[in-house]
Amino acid sequence: MDKKDIRALSLEELKQFFTDRGDKSFRGKQVYEWLWHKVAYNFEQMTNLSKECRTMLEENFVINHVKIDKVQTSIDGTVKNAIRLYDGLLVESVLIPTDTRTTACVSSQVGCSFDCKFCATAKLKRMRNLKPDEIYDQVCVINQQSLVNHNHKLSNIVFMGMGEPLLNYKNVIASIDKITSEEGLGMSPKRITLSTSGVPKMIMKMADDDVKFNLAVSLHSAINEVRTRIMPFNEKFPLEDLAESLRHWYAKTQNKVTYEYIVWKGVNDRDIDIEALVDFAKIIPCKVNIIEYNYIGDDDFKQADPRTINKYMRALERNGIVVNLRKSRGEDIDAACGQLANKEELE
Numbered sequence: 001m002d003k004k005d006i007r008a009l010s011l012e013e014l015k016q017f018f019t020d021r022g023d024k025s026f027r028g029k030q031v032y033e034w035l036w037h038k039v040a041y042n043f044e045q046m047t048n049l050s051k052e053c054r055t056m057l058e059e060n061f062v063i064n065h066v067k068i069d070k071v072q073t074s075i076d077g078t079v080k081n082a083i084r085l086y087d088g089l090l091v092e093s094v095l096i097p098t099d100t101r102t103t104a105c106v107s108s109q110v111g112c113s114f115d116c117k118f119c120a121t122a123k124l125k126r127m128r129n130l131k132p133d134e135i136y137d138q139v140c141v142i143n144q145q146s147l148v149n150h151n152h153k154l155s156n157i158v159f160m161g162m163g164e165p166l167l168n169y170k171n172v173i174a175s176i177d178k179i180t181s182e183e184g185l186g187m188s189p190k191r192i193t194l195s196t197s198g199v200p201k202m203i204m205k206m207a208d209d210d211v212k213f214n215l216a217v218s219l220h221s222a223i224n225e226v227r228t229r230i231m232p233f234n235e236k237f238p239l240e241d242l243a244e245s246l247r248h249w250y251a252k253t254q255n256k257v258t259y260e261y262i263v264w265k266g267v268n269d270r271d272i273d274i275e276a277l278v279d280f281a282k283i284i285p286c287k288v289n290i291i292e293y294n295y296i297g298d299d300d301f302k303q304a305d306p307r308t309i310n311k312y313m314r315a316l317e318r319n320g321i322v323v324n325l326r327k328s329r330g331e332d333i334d335a336a337c338g339q340l341a342n343k344e345e346l347e
């Protein structure tokens with residue numbers, strides 16, 4: 001018989017497991033603390049339990065902790081981890097240090113459900129959703145690296161690794177609950193950003209669920225025709241629906257949105273592209289991050305020249321919209337946005 005993954009159990013279920021065996025429910029709490037707060041990899045580590053109890057747990061359950069398969073470090077200090085899951089699949093998780101803080105960039109799916117033409121992960125197709133504990137483990141791995149490399153805990157988390165988090169909503173939310181809860185890492189949701197390609201129905205749901213973390217939307221074009229060309233799912237989820245969901249998001253959460261935007265030569269570098277973005281950015285309070293395009297071995301996409309990017313920035317600023325230019329990190333090890341594709345494995 002396959003043993004059950006103990007981390008699929010809630011605190012209540014763990015307590016129940018012990019009381020059903022005539023033991024104290026308090027044991028459930030102890031085990032839960034080991035699993036989540038102290039990040040135990042095996043039952044042997046749970047030293048405040050008796051030997052019999054640990055053996056009994058061993059006989060009934062497994063801990064499917066992720067394993068670090070490979071670590072690569074960039075000249076800029078960015079660290080890319082290839083993370084092996086219990087069923088042998090791989091995802092990538094990245095540690096991005098700046099002077100004062102460290103950010104974990106985590107994956108939410110193996111591969112991706114979407115088909116953005118400029119993204120390396122999209123070429124992998126979606127293999128499966130990650131479970132809450134597999135997302136949580138990535139954060140713990142990077143938190144540990146932050147402590148070792150930088151002497152302080154992880155400060156921020158972005159769901160900008162592989163996958164579309166809003167197409168794995170339930171598990172992503174469950175992982176964030178653990179990350180923010182006192183039994184887990186006790187991190188503030190204000191330090192967490194979920195980045196989505198834009199799934200209107202799920203943005204509505206997130207607003208209704210009154211989530212406390214930040215929202216980023218990968219926009220890349222505010223003109224349907226252009227956006228559908230580079231992000232084909234836009235056909236199904238057009239900008240009008242996205243706009244409506246964002247209005248709902250702001251009305252419910254009073255939290256502004258961040259738009260991620262890449263400017264490509266011959267794709268979205270015309271004046272009407274700029275005007276469309278300025279208009280879209282007026283829908284709800286927002287910030288625009290112009291991000292550098294990272295080459296993924298495809299000559300269809302080339303970053304626009306600095307003059308065009310400047311034009312974008314000035315137009316946004318003239319309209320009172322906050323805009324930042326974001327430099328790529330970890331490009332030399334294919335750890336930058338859109339480059340996560342288990343390349344080492346494929347080679």
Ligand code: SAH
Binds near residue numbers: 160296
């Ligand atoms: N699916 C989610 C999260 C993963 S992608 C989303 O789309 O937001 C994380 C970010 O990397 C997105 O903003 C995405 O548009 C961007 N990105 C994808 N490919 C890229 C590339 N080649 N260069 C730079 N950024 C890229």
